[in-house]
Structure formats: structure tokens, C-alpha cells
Amino acid sequence: MELDHKAIVWASNCSNDQWKAFRAMFRNQIFSAKAIHSQAASRERKAAEMVRFLEGKLGESVSIGQVVFAAIFDSLSNLMLSRDCIGFESSETANRLKSLIWRMMELGTSPNLAEFFPILKKWDPQGLRRETFRCCNELYSVWQPYVKERRERWRGERYGAQDFLDIFLENGLDDNQIDWLSLELFMAGTDTNTTAIEWAMTELIRNKGAMNKLREELNAELSSPLERKPPIDESVVSRLPYLNAIVKETLRLHPPGPLMLPHRASETCEVMNYTVPEGAKILVNVWAISRDPTVWEDDPTLFKPERFIGSKVDFRGHDFELLPFGAGRRMCPGMPLATRQISLILASFVRNFDWCLPGGKDPAELNMSEKFGFTLQKEQPLLLVPNRCSL
Numbered sequence: 061m062e063l064d065h066k067a068i069v070w071a072s073n074c075s076n077d078q079w080k081a082f083r084a085m086f087r088n089q090i091f092s093a094k095a096i097h098s099q100a101a102s103r104e105r106k107a108a109e110m111v112r113f114l115e116g117k118l119g120e121s122v123s124i125g126q127v128v129f130a131a132i133f134d135s136l137s138n139l140m141l142s143r144d145c146i147g148f149e150s151s152e153t154a155n156r157l158k159s160l161i162w163r164m165m166e167l168g169t170s171p172n173l174a175e176f177f178p179i180l181k182k183w184d185p186q187g188l189r190r191e192t193f194r195c196c197n198e199l200y201s202v203w204q205p206y207v208k209e210r211r212e213r214w215r216g217e218r219y220g221a222q223d224f225l226d227i228f229l230e231n232g233l234d235d236n237q238i239d240w241l242s243l244e245l246f247m248a249g250t251d252t253n254t255t256a257i258e259w260a261m262t263e264l265i266r267n268k269g270a271m272n273k274l275r276e277e278l279n280a281e282l283s284s285p286l287e288r289k290p291p292i293d294e295s296v297v298s299r300l301p302y303l304n305a306i307v308k309e310t311l312r313l314h315p316p317g318p319l320m321l322p323h324r325a326s327e328t329c330e331v332m333n334y335t336v337p338e339g340a341k342i343l344v345n346v347w348a349i350s351r352d353p354t355v356w357e358d359d360p361t362l363f364k365p366e367r368f369i370g371s372k373v374d375f376r377g378h379d380f381e382l383l384p385f386g387a388g389r390r391m392c393p394g395m396p397l398a399t400r401q402i403s404l405i406l407a408s409f410v411r412n413f414d415w416c417l418p419g420g421k422d423p424a425e426l427n428m429s430e431k432f433g434f435t436l437q438k439e440q441p442l443l444l445v446p447n448r449c450s451l
């Protein structure tokens with residue numbers, strides 16, 4: 061309730077007018093098909109920059125999560141603020157921001173005694189509120205100077221939005237709302253995408269057949285007689301069937317939001333002979349659904365992108381066996397951006413480099429443990445060595 065005037069992810073319900081206004085702004089301006097299309101060049105530039113960075117690391121061990129996080133965070137900061145916030149060289153900044161985002165998610169999902177005993181609220185016995193403020197302020201400081209500068213320049217004139225910040229100003233958001241909404245977007249949009257790509261690369265390195273098939277598809281569709289490896293065109297890769305199947309299979313096997321966001325029953329109802337009382341907090345176990353052998357044939361614990369070739373099952377919220385982005389009114393509004401970004405970065409990795417594990421380690425021995433949290437990260441970061449591509 062406290063956050064309802066500025067939150068979308070943390071909004072307590074869907075009947076709140078502010079949440080409706082934010083969702084409309086996301087649907088019509090930020091993530092509309094036209095907006096996603098017009099943002100493509102910015103994402104393509106960032107992917108090409110990532111490839112150039114990796115070309116300087118040939119033969120060296122690289123943390124995939126760290127490189128991807130920098131690419132995703134800066135892609136998003138370019139869409140939001142028209143500038144980079146991290147850069148590929150600054151691993152310290154990337155690690156600091158990544159751990160702040162992870163900590164914020166931990167704090168947001170930690171059991172809070174004050175929720176059960178409201179009398180404790182003003183003492184904040186576990187220090188959760190104090191630490192949340194500290195993390196928020198550190199994250200706000202990343203964009204606050206740019207917001208201040210833009211607001212001074214903007215002065216209420218409509219000059220046509222160039223980025224999300226212009227859209228926020230045009231919609232009359234105050235600084236407090238801009239800070240919080242930006243925080244939610246960076247939290248919802250960076251760790252999820254990074255996790256998905258890290259898992260996809262983990263699966264591809266273990267499944268040489270899938271990696272080769274993807275490279276063949278990319279080489280066939282992206283070849284150019286003029287330049288051997290031109291920057292990758294996002295609109296082409298987002299239509300490639302095998303790449304799409306890999307993205308779906310990764311999100312099925314490793315859904316970045318394994319329990320979605322907590323929902324609340326708006327009325328008492330019966331589900332499979334259980335009574336769910338009005339007001340009950342509901343967590344949907346997407347991880348378990350997408351590994352359920354009664355729904356998924358052909359060993360659901362295995363990575364098999366082929367299961368999606370010729371299948372109509374999609375993650376757009378209509379097929380309940382595959383819900384990595386949720387379904388219904390609270391479904392992820394960032395899905396069109398996420399799927400484009402994941403495809404583009406994976407295509408850039410596989411098209412431009414041959415990958416192996418450091419020290420010639422056998423991919424079959426890769427540690428596949430998951431670190432359970434708000435997002436389902438790989439417990440051990442994936443380290444890979446990029447080599448010049450032989451094809």
C-alpha cells in the first residue's frame with residue numbers, strides 16, 4: 061500500500077489507478093511494437109560493442125554473467141537515459157550494481173516480522189527497512205544526476221520523447237516516482253535477462269549439437285557478401301526458428317522468475333479441491349510446472365529445443381504449461397524487450413566465437429546447481445573462453 065503511488069512491480073493490487081496508468085504507459089509508449097522496433101538500433105549497437113570487447117579477450121577466461129549484465133544494464137540505460145552506466149571494462153561497477161540488485165531482491169522477499177506484528181514496524185527489528193533505503197539510495201545515485209539535468213532542460217515543453225525518461229516527464233511523473241520506477245525496471249529487466257542468457261550458454265556448451273545447429277542457422281540467415289561478420293540485425297534473429305526454440309527451452313528449464321511475483325486471491329475460490337481464501341498470498345511454481353512429466357513428454361529435465369519445433373506452445377500467457385513471463389493482467393510487460401534482447405545476445409555469442417571451458421574442462425562436468433532466490437541464477441558463475449570462430 062505504501063508504494064502504490066509509485067510502484068508497478070510492488071503495487072499491492074490491480075485496481076489501483078496509478079498501477080493502471082503505469083501499465084498503460086508501458087503498453088502504449090515504452091513497450092509498444094512501434095517503440096520496440098524503434099529501439100532496435102540501440103540494442104544492436106550495444107551487442108556489436110560487446111562482440112568487440114570479447115574480440116580483445118580471445119583465449120582468455122570470461123565471466124559470461126558479468127559481460128552479459130554489463131550489456132543488458134547499459135542497453136536498458138540507453139533506452140531509459142540515452143547513456144551507458146557501466147561499460148564493459150569496469151567489472152567493479154558491474155559487480156557492485158549486480159550485487160545491489162540481488163540484495164534488493166533478497167530484501168524484498170525476506171520474511172519481515174513487522175508484517176506479522178505491525179506494532180514492530182516503527183522499530184524495524186531486522187533492519188530490513190534501513191538496508192533497503194541504503195541500497196535504494198546507492199542505486200538512485202546512478203541516474204539521479206541525469207534526471208535532474210533532463211528535468212531542468214525539459215521545463216514542461218513537449219518535444220517528442222526520445223527515451224523512457226522523456227516519456228516519464230511527459231506523463232508528469234515526479235522525481236520520487238521516476239526513481240522508484242527506474243529502480244523497478246532495472247531490477248526486473250537486468251537480472252532476469254542475464255540469468256536466462258547465462259543458462260542458455262551453459263546448456264549450449266553442454267549440447268554441442270544444439271550449438272552447431274544454431275550456428276548453421278545464423279550463418280545461413282545472416283551471411284553477407286560484403287563483410288564477413290556484420291553487426292547482427294535484431295529483426296532477423298527474432299524470427300529464426302531454432303534460436304526461438306532455444307530461447308523457449310531455456311526459459312522452460314530455467315525460468316528466471318521461478319515463483320513469478322506473489323499474487324493475492326481477490327475472492328475465495330476452489331482450485332483442484334483446495335479452498336483458497338480471499339486475501340491469501342499465492343505463489344505459482346512455474347519451475348515445477350515446466351518440468352512436470354505429465355505435461356511435458358520426452359524427459360522434461362533434458363534440454364531439447366527440438367520439442368518446440370513445429371509446436372504451437374508459446375510463452376505469451378495462453379499456454380499454462382509455459383509461463384516464464386506469467387499470464388493475465390500482471391504478466392511481464394517487458395516480454396517483447398526481453399525476448400529480443402536474449403535472442404540478439406545469444407546470436408552475437410554463437411555467430412562470432414567458438415566457445416570452450418577454461419583448461420579444456422569437459423562440459424559434461426559443468427556444475428548445474430541453481431542458486432534459489434527471486435531469480436534462479438546459476439550457483440557457480442559460468443566461465444567460458446571465446447576463440448576465433450572457425451566458420
Ligand code: HEM
Pocket residue numbers: 068069070083136244245246248249250252253256315316317320321322383384385386387389390391392393394395397398
Ligand atoms: C527473461 C526476462 C524476463 C522474465 C523471465 C520476466 C518475468 C516476469 C514475471 C514472471 C513477472 C511476474 C508476472 C506475474 O506474476 O504474473 C514479471 C513482471 C514484471 N516484469 Fe518481467 N521478466 C523479464 C524481463 C523483464 C524486462 C526486460 C522488463 C523491463 C525492462 C520487465 C519488467 C517487468 C515489470 C515492470 C513487471 C511487473 C508487472 C506488474 O506487476 O504489473 N521484465 N516479469
